[in-house]
Amino acid sequence: MSLTDYFECTIDFKGQRLAERLTYGLLGTFSVIGFLAGYASESLSLTLAIFALGVITACLVALPPWPMYRRHAVQWLSVDTTTTTTTTTKKS
Numbered sequence: 001m002s003l004t005d006y007f008e009c010t011i012d013f014k015g016q017r018l019a020e021r022l023t024y025g026l027l028g029t030f031s032v033i034g035f036l037a038g039y040a041s042e043s044l045s046l047t048l049a050i051f052a053l054g055v056i057t058a059c060l061v062a063l064p065p066w067p068m069y070r071r072h073a074v075q076w077l078s079v080d081t082t083t084t085t086t087t088t089t090k091k092s
Contacts, residue, residue: 015069019062026061030054 011019030051038047 009065011065011069012072012074014072019069023058023062026058027054030057 030053034047034050034054037050038044
């Protein structure tokens, strides 16, 4: 096994959309929670810590190729091995 086999990340198109929506949802939620908690406690470090926790959570949810991102596999067309050639004649 080569090193690239361990890092092969295959997800389908619907999985990409799901990962993107989860990322935006998590980052938005943690941003609002961090802002409200930091505003209530008057602590910028608490705001940044909660946002950093959100970034780490979003990375853990979106970056690995979880099986939920591979449910709708793309069915590619098979390669057509027959080739047709057309000849053209030039009339003078």
